[in-house]
Amino acid sequence: MGRRDGFLIWPREPAAARPVSERLSDHHEFVEALGAEQRTQQAGRCMDCGIPFCHQGCPLGNRIPDFNHKLWQGDLRAAWEILKETNGFPEFTGRICPAPCEAACVLAIDKAPVTIELIEKELADEAFRHGWEVPRPPPRRTGRRVAVVGSGPAGLSAADQLNRAGHTVVVFEKADRIGGLLRYGIPDFKLEKPVIDRRVALLEAEGITFRTGIDIGRTLTWTDLRAAHDAVLICIGAERARRLEAPGADLPGVHPAMDYLTQQNRQNAGETVPDRIHAAGRHVVILGGGDTGSDCLGTALRQGAASVTQVEILPEPPADRAATNPWPRWPLVRRRSSSQEEGGQQQFALQTRRLVGDTHLTGLELEAVRPDGGRLIPVEGTGQHWHADLLLLAMGFLGPELHDLQKEFALAATARGTIAVDPHFATAIPGLFAAGDAVRGASLVVHALSQGRECAAAVDAWLRGRPSVLPTRGVDLSFG
Numbered sequence: 001m002g003r004r005d006g007f008l009i010w011p012r013e014p015a016a017a018r019p020v021s022e023r024l025s026d027h028h029e030f031v032e033a034l035g036a037e038q039r040t041q042q043a044g045r046c047m048d049c050g051i052p053f054c055h056q057g058c059p060l061g062n063r064i065p066d067f068n069h070k071l072w073q074g075d076l077r078a079a080w081e082i083l084k085e086t087n088g089f090p091e092f093t094g095r096i097c098p099a100p101c102e103a104a105c106v107l108a109i110d111k112a113p114v115t116i117e118l119i120e121k122e123l124a125d126e127a128f129r130h131g132w133e134v135p136r137p138p139p140r141r142t143g144r145r146v147a148v149v150g151s152g153p154a155g156l157s158a159a160d161q162l163n164r165a166g167h168t169v170v171v172f173e174k175a176d177r178i179g180g181l182l183r184y185g186i187p188d189f190k191l192e193k194p195v196i197d198r199r200v201a202l203l204e205a206e207g208i209t210f211r212t213g214i215d216i217g218r219t220l221t222w223t224d225l226r227a228a229h230d231a232v233l234i235c236i237g238a239e240r241a242r243r244l245e246a247p248g249a250d251l252p253g254v255h256p257a258m259d260y261l262t263q264q265n266r267q268n269a270g271e272t273v274p275d276r277i278h279a280a281g282r283h284v285v286i287l288g289g290g291d292t293g294s295d296c297l298g299t300a301l302r303q304g305a306a307s308v309t310q311v312e313i314l315p316e317p318p319a320d321r322a323a324t325n326p327w328p329r330w331p332l333v334r335r336r337s338s339s340q341e342e343g344g345q346q347q348f349a350l351q352t353r354r355l356v357g358d359t360h361l362t363g364l365e366l367e368a369v370r371p372d373g374g375r376l377i378p379v380e381g382t383g384q385h386w387h388a389d390l391l392l393l394a395m396g397f398l399g400p401e402l403h404d405l406q407k408e409f410a411l412a413a414t415a416r417g418t419i420a421v422d423p424h425f426a427t428a429i430p431g432l433f434a435a436g437d438a439v440r441g442a443s444l445v446v447h448a449l450s451q452g453r454e455c456a457a458a459v460d461a462w463l464r465g466r467p468s469v470l471p472t473r474g475v476d477l478s479f480g
Contacts (some may be wrong), residue, residue, distance in 0.1 A: 015118055142167050264303075282306055297339040
């Protein structure tokens with residue numbers, strides 16, 4: 001695959017990015033395209049490793065050595081066709097995936113894996129640029145109707161596959177635009193929304209119907225939706241955010257991260273946003289050290305915050321793998337997101353004791369914590385006061401909102417608060433399936449895309465009463 005000694009000749013070389021001072025002045029994507037020669041060399045670094053651990057690392061099972069080899073040979077279209085076999089939306093994963101495939105790459109043993117994520121983005125952009133990615137409606141219809149509730153990554157992935165199987169697919173979205181987390185939860189500087197619009201237009205041309213502004217359970221009951229379709233697939237995400245249990249958490253100036261990110265994305269789309277949360281001139285604290293917290297950090301910097309500090313309750317990860325965390329497992333090491341490279345501060349092992357303020361937030365009282373037998377306990381004498389007039393809560397998500405579903409169907413939930421399904425993504429209600437974060441809990445976009453594809457195959461098999469015509473990763477999805 002590639003050039004057998006390519007990894008010895010060419011170093012790992014990521015794409016260039018616009019200077020920080022320039023990219024902080026707008027909300028546009030800042031990663032630049034690879035040059036043709038650079039792209040070919042990076043694909044050529046994919047070694048003949050014998051066992052491609054990247055296949056295992058990728059939740060979609062992408063045939064990474066195969067498309068890298070075609071790219072190395074100069075056949076971009078063939079590389080694209082191989083990638084498309086397993087990944088319906090590489091223009092998304094090529095921009096926002098943390099690349100577990102790269103962590104599993106054999107070259108990652110010395111921290112210099114193949115630039116797989118970037119190559120996916122390059123192939124997708126080339127495919128649209130050259131007109132290779134065009135509508136391909138199914139040649140025939142089965143006469144079966146499937147409703148997909150939620151238009152995030154799991155919903156779009158499932159709808160795409162079910163449509164390819166010939167079923168008539170309708171996607172219901174409670175927001176006014178399609179995309180779910182992709183549109184409203186991810187900043188434009190990581191994923192500009194015309195990329196989503198381009199894909200949605202293609203899916204519509206292939207026969208999928210999108211209905212926005214319909215909140216199932218309220219605008220339309222789940223019972224009526226199920227009665228009108230042969231199957232229903234629930235892809236509602238995990239929107240129930242973890243709350244801050246501390247005195248003063250209800251003070252003005254304290255906001256959920258997703259409210260903040262959604263408002264900025266709506267503003268970027270040209271909408272008028274009333275009561276907008278804005279960081280300009282403010283001292284901002286973000287509780288949560290994950291991706292959502294980093295997205296808030298990048299957004300606050302672009303809005304002109306006076307200062308921004310991102311706080312994580314867990315200890316700072318090590319710079320290098322621990323002996324108990326060997327390759328090819330996901331490396332539990334300290335990473336710096338693109339937003340963290342742009343500015344602000346990061347603090348670890350701190351918990352919030354209470355928030356301070358009378359009519360508005362003015363500060364936080366925090367203390368250090370340390371691990372002790374699987375718990376985090378306070379460290380005496382470490383209390384500190386921080387000035388802050390904007391607090392963003394990015395502490396993770398607990399699961400989907402299930403009130404209406406449980407009210408109508410008595411739908412079972414897991415101990416984690418997610419939808420309980422069997423190995424075929426089926427709930428206890430006949431014809432009612434679920435996938436994505438609503439089942440797995442808040443996770444990566446690539447996991448949602450993978451579950452959407454696998455669930456679509458399960459739904460297709462259930463509708464046909466025989467094995468699905470759709471590809472899967474090898475799970476037995478036959479029924480009957």
